[in-house]
Amino acid sequence: MSLDDTWFTEIHGDAGTAFSLKAKAKLHEEQTPYQKIEIYETEGFGNLMVIDGCTMLTTRDNFIYHEMMSHVALFTHPSPKRVLIIGGGDCGTLQEVLKHDSVEIVQQIDIDEAVTRLSKIYFPELCASNDDPRAELMFIDGIQWVKDAEENSYDVIIIDSTDPVGPAEGLFSKDFYQECYRVLSENGILVQQSESPLIHMNILRDMHNAMKGAGYSEAKTAFFPQCIYPTGWWSATMACKGGSFNGFRESDSANKNFSTHYYNCGIHHGALAVPEFFYQEIKG
Amino acid sequence: MSLDDTWFTEIHGDAGTAFSLKAKAKLHEEQTPYQKIEIYETEGFGNLMVIDGCTMLTTRDNFIYHEMMSHVALFTHPSPKRVLIIGGGDCGTLQEVLKHDSVEIVQQIDIDEAVTRLSKIYFPELCASNDDPRAELMFIDGIQWVKDAEENSYDVIIIDSTDPVGPAEGLFSKDFYQECYRVLSENGILVQQSESPLIHMNILRDMHNAMKGAGYSEAKTAFFPQCIYPTGWWSATMACKGGSFNGFRESDSANKNFSTHYYNCGIHHGALAVPEFFYQEIKG
Numbered sequence: 001m002s003l004d005d006t007w008f009t010e011i012h013g014d015a016g017t018a019f020s021l022k023a024k025a026k027l028h029e030e031q032t033p034y035q036k037i038e039i040y041e042t043e044g045f046g047n048l049m050v051i052d053g054c055t056m057l058t059t060r061d062n063f064i065y066h067e068m069m070s071h072v073a074l075f076t077h078p079s080p081k082r083v084l085i086i087g088g089g090d091c092g093t094l095q096e097v098l099k100h101d102s103v104e105i106v107q108q109i110d111i112d113e114a115v116t117r118l119s120k121i122y123f124p125e126l127c128a129s130n131d132d133p134r135a136e137l138m139f140i141d142g143i144q145w146v147k148d149a150e151e152n153s154y155d156v157i158i159i160d161s162t163d164p165v166g167p168a169e170g171l172f173s174k175d176f177y178q179e180c181y182r183v184l185s186e187n188g189i190l191v192q193q194s195e196s197p198l199i200h201m202n203i204l205r206d207m208h209n210a211m212k213g214a215g216y217s218e219a220k221t222a223f224f225p226q227c228i229y230p231t232g233w234w235s236a237t238m239a240c241k242g243g244s245f246n247g248f249r250e251s252d253s254a255n256k257n258f259s260t261h262y263y264n265c266g267i268h269h270g271a272l273a274v275p276e277f278f279y280q281e282i283k284g
Numbered sequence: 285m286s287l288d289d290t291w292f293t294e295i296h297g298d299a300g301t302a303f304s305l306k307a308k309a310k311l312h313e314e315q316t317p318y319q320k321i322e323i324y325e326t327e328g329f330g331n332l333m334v335i336d337g338c339t340m341l342t343t344r345d346n347f348i349y350h351e352m353m354s355h356v357a358l359f360t361h362p363s364p365k366r367v368l369i370i371g372g373g374d375c376g377t378l379q380e381v382l383k384h385d386s387v388e389i390v391q392q393i394d395i396d397e398a399v400t401r402l403s404k405i406y407f408p409e410l411c412a413s414n415d416d417p418r419a420e421l422m423f424i425d426g427i428q429w430v431k432d433a434e435e436n437s438y439d440v441i442i443i444d445s446t447d448p449v450g451p452a453e454g455l456f457s458k459d460f461y462q463e464c465y466r467v468l469s470e471n472g473i474l475v476q477q478s479e480s481p482l483i484h485m486n487i488l489r490d491m492h493n494a495m496k497g498a499g500y501s502e503a504k505t506a507f508f509p510q511c512i513y514p515t516g517w518w519s520a521t522m523a524c525k526g527g528s529f530n531g532f533r534e535s536d537s538a539n540k541n542f543s544t545h546y547y548n549c550g551i552h553h554g555a556l557a558v559p560e561f562f563y564q565e566i567k568g
Contacts, residue, residue: 002287002289002291002293003286003287003293003295003302003304005286007286007302009286009287009302009304011287014328015328015329016305016306016326016327016328016329017303017304017305017306017328017329017511018287018291018293018302018303018304018305018306019301019302019303019304020293020301020302020303020304021300021301021302022300022301022302042300043300044298044299044300044301044483045299045300045301060482061482061515198344198345198509198511199328223509225482225507225509225515225516225517226516227301227482227515227516227517231345231509231511231516232509232510232511232515232516232517233509233511233516233517259560260560261559261560261561262559262560262561263560264557264558264559264560264563266556266557266558267557267558267559267560269553269554269557270553270554270555270556270557271554271557272550272554273548273550273551273553273554273555274548274550274551275545275546275548275551276543276544276545276546276547276548276551277545277546279548
């Protein structure tokens with residue numbers, strides 16, 4: 001069966017796969033100084049944001065990604081107060097981070113203001129907490145920001161970026177991880193979206209090595225489904241500055257005072273289970 | 285970006301999504317008395333079997349499905365000796381079941397001999413255990429087989445079928461679950477592939493209700509990634525005849541004397557974690 005031109009398709013070249021969403025209408029298209037952003041209304045997944053031809057998020061399934069990018073790291077840190085988000089301009093991760101009462105400040109640095117401007121229009125439910133007094137949104141270069149930041153500035157750094165090509169490439173490097181290490185507090189946690197375990201093991205292996213090479217004492221990957229990303233199976237990799245990943249704040253997670261749609265204490269546990277092939281490749 | 289005719293595409297109508305694999309060549313096409321089977325050689329996923337337009341399995345990613353359809357149920361049962369597989373003609377699940385030393389007999393009933401005949405040619409690695417003396421392959425109607433079977437015939441019944449439309453529809457009914465209940469031994473386990481939690485909650489809800497309505501004391505869903513199936517997130521639902529799902533044989537799982545590529549004891553635990561929305565919908 002072939003797809004007519006009412007479908008938006010992303011081809012995953014290396015894997016020889018493609019994922020498509022049937023579109024009702026193209027709502028917006030814009031070339032920013034950094035990237036091309038398109039917004040579609042889809043038939044089954046609500047609105048869709050596409051950046052440089054890659055599906056970024058839909059109304060229907062973004063909850064899994066945003067909850068897993070935030071709560072796993074935040075319930076792992078003993079008391080996250082100061083959080084930095086690099087990327088994340090759609091504000092979905094920000095909203096989840098702000099659900100944690102311990103958090104006193106969240107700085108979100110996305111290089112492209114258009115992502116947030118368009119998210120406010122087409123994904124308003126993700127931007128409902130943008131006016132929280134603890135939130136500070138900046139549209140500048142995240143790599144430079146971290147370079148300029150002082151030591152011991154953040155408890156958790158979340159790298160919620162596009163794939164490691166184009167503008168986000170520098171966010172997947174040992175140099176950048178070292179700068180993050182420097183500005184993290186003792187026992188601070190770095191967490192980064194880390195692609196598909198099924199087809200991007202090279203990226204995951206490089207990331208684990210680069211994190212350890214940058215001085216982090218341990219790196220750990222969490223796995224979760226994400227329908228609209230290549231293979232439908234995605235991951236986030238955490239690295240800790242000192243100490244080790246000895247569990248997480250289970251009781252706080254089990255008794256959280258906010259609602260989620262995917263994440264809970266059991267899911268947190270389950271996401272850290274390491275598939276046999278992954279263990280063989282990464283060796284813990 | 286649009287796909288030219290070198291791609292095989294499956295459209296998931298209700299969800300408004302589609303998944304495509306780039307094909308190098310079509311290796312085979314056959315209309316059997318039951319269904320149309322196509323085999324492709326793909327660019328990135330090895331060989332692909334398609335039944336009635338739906339992707340069934342690929343060389344690259346079938347391991348997750350087959351391991352999860354077999355080991356979760358078999359390590360949950362205290363001592364699985366007699367196993368029945370309904371469907372499963374590609375023999376991937378059969379091969380995993382035969383890895384368990386406790387198993388004395390596995391009967392596999394697929395209505396269509398062509399699935400196994402073609403699997404032997406295009407997925408020979410899945411058929412490597414077909415000559416195991418404990419394995420018995422039959423190409424007859426599975427529903428009739430169960431109807432004719434005696435009480436207390438099986439410890440585990442695995443329903444490894446296509447979607448609940450067409451030939452497999454009767455395998456998703458309360459009537460069939462009742463017949464399975466009758467032929468299961470005390471503490472026997474039924475397990476069935478149960479579609480995508482993201483877009484098939486209606487099927488999952490109906491299945492849980494039908495299983496309980498058929499007399500099973502408890503039903504429990506395991507979740508796992510499966511790239512080539514709709515949304516890339518799949519599930520298998522178990523029902524037990526008597527007793528309850530109080531854990532599984534963890535020590536046996538952790539010390540299994542066979543290799544797997546996805547499944548292990550931690551993954552077993554993790555797969556049973558219930559996403560928040562699923563729990564809300566199914567209520568345990």
